[in-house]
Amino acid sequence: MYRNVKYSPAYTLVPTYECFNRCEYCNFRVDPSQDAWLTLEQAEARLQALRGQGICEILILSGEVHPESKRRDAWLERIEGLCELAIALGFLPHTNVGPLKYEEMLRLKAVNVSMGLMVEQVSPELMQTVHRHAPSKRPELRLQQLEWAGELQIPFTTGLLLGIGETEGDRRDTLEAIAQIHQRWGHIQEVIIQPYSLGNSQILNAPGFPLEQLPSAIAIARRALPDDITLQIPPNLVRYPDLLVACLEAGARDLGGICPRDEVNPDYPHPHLQALQEVLSTCGWYLYPRLPVYPQYEGWLNPALQSRVQQWRNALSLLSPVQPNL
Ligand SMILES: O=c1nc2n(C[C@H](O)[C@H](O)[C@H](O)CO)c3cc(O)ccc3cc-2c(=O)[nH]1
Ligand SMILES: C[C@H]1O[C@@H](n2cnc3c(N)ncnc32)[C@H](O)[C@@H]1O
Ligand code: MET
Ligand code: SF4
Numbered sequence: 001m002y003r004n005v006k007y008s009p010a011y012t013l014v015p016t017y018e019c020f021n022r023c024e025y026c027n028f029r030v031d032p033s034q035d036a037w038l039t040l041e042q043a044e045a046r047l048q049a050l051r052g053q054g055i056c057e058i059l060i061l062s063g064e065v066h067p068e069s070k071r072r073d074a075w076l077e078r079i080e081g082l083c084e085l086a087i088a089l090g091f092l093p094h095t096n097v098g099p100l101k102y103e104e105m106l107r108l109k110a111v112n113v114s115m116g117l118m119v120e121q122v123s124p125e126l127m128q129t130v131h132r133h134a135p136s137k138r139p140e141l142r143l144q145q146l147e148w149a150g151e152l153q154i155p156f157t158t159g160l161l162l163g164i165g166e167t168e169g170d171r172r173d174t175l176e177a178i179a180q181i182h183q184r185w186g187h188i189q190e191v192i193i194q195p196y197s198l199g200n201s202q203i204l205n206a207p208g209f210p211l212e213q214l215p216s217a218i219a220i221a222r223r224a225l226p227d228d229i230t231l232q233i234p235p236n237l238v239r240y241p242d243l244l245v246a247c248l249e250a251g252a253r254d255l256g257g258i259c260p261r262d263e264v265n266p267d268y269p270h271p272h273l274q275a276l277q278e279v280l281s282t283c284g285w286y287l288y289p290r291l292p293v294y295p296q297y298e299g300w301l302n303p304a305l306q307s308r309v310q311q312w313r314n315a316l317s318l319l320s321p322v323q324p325n326l
Contacts, residue, residue: 150185
């Protein structure tokens with residue numbers, strides 16, 4: 001008897017690496033104005049080249065322009081344009097670009113099948129340490145985003161970043177806060193349990209989260225969160241087959257977007273899909289693709305997006321007729 005674990009065949013577009021925050025664990029950002037933004041023409045060339053390869057999700061992942069900056073509108077417009085382009089070329093966008101104003105979130109809902117923002121941790125102490133130069137990481141701001149996403153009926157991905165100086169109690173508080181917001185709106189499709197991993201271009205000089213503690217952290221999350229929230233772990237950061245399987249045994253059921261390059265953790269390439277599939281199947285786990293929106297949320301999307309999603313569901317079920325419930 002096989003058990004199921006899913007992933008999303010994905011490709012990442014980065015509108016800009018520039019970010020006004022300086023999270024000390026970040027290996028992604030460059031200073032404001034030090035980066036040429038991705039143009040729609042460049043993005044179109046990349047997306048055209050991806051067609052027909054089974055990639056469905058376009059993950060739009062960005063550094064942030066300050067909410068009061070006069071360049072903010074242009075930034076949001078570029079993100080919206082990239083989402084529209086991805087849809088026009090047949091892909092399904094998922095946007096994670098930091099905290100948004102209510103109106104900005106409303107605009108992006110129309111061009112995304114789901115969106116995301118990590119809570120990281122709710123402990124205010126981190127605003128004096130790893131987040132001391134990262135106003136976007138204020139816990140109340142991030143929880144407000146989850147609340148708005150629920151109100152706007154946006155299928156949502158959030159998560160915890162582990163090993164950034166939080167205590168076990170802080171982790172429980174973070175899980176509790178996510179569970180409470182989900183109880184109000186029922187919109188959290190997945191929670192990522194992300195081990196902070198040391199990269200080559202970060203400020204923070206601290207070892208990564210001790211990976212051997214991950215299964216127990218996952219088991220705690222599984223007990224703290226409602227059953228209808230899926231737990232996700234990144235297979236490139238959980239690099240040992242035994243550990244990966246232990247995480248599945250502890251309750252993780254999703255491996256997230258598997259992309260040619262993990263833009264957030266470029267020092268940790270994703271494993272090859274076939275190798276991953278083989279390892280997992282020898283341990284009794286069957287890996288299969290999913291869409292970036294879970295089936296129960298499809299009714300929240302506008303009709304144009306719903307019909308795109310339906311086309312993908314049909315295509316996936318033709319590719320793999322034995323696999324139910326994509
Ligand atoms: O390749 C990555 N994908 C990341 N993703 C992508 C994610 O795995 C998928 O987009 C979702 O599962 C939707 O299918 C995130 C999405 C979010 O909404 C929030 C945080 C992340 C973080 C990462 C990440 O670090 N690396
Ligand atoms: C997009 C998400 O990636 C996560 N993130 C940022 N930097 C790192 C790192 N060094 N290791 C693991 N995850 C990281 C944060 O949780 C952010 O919200
Ligand atoms: C590399 S992080 C990308 C998303 C956003 N800047 C955040 O931290 O939430
Ligand atoms: S993690 Fe996100 S918010 Fe923090 S510096 Fe990096 S890009 Fe900016």
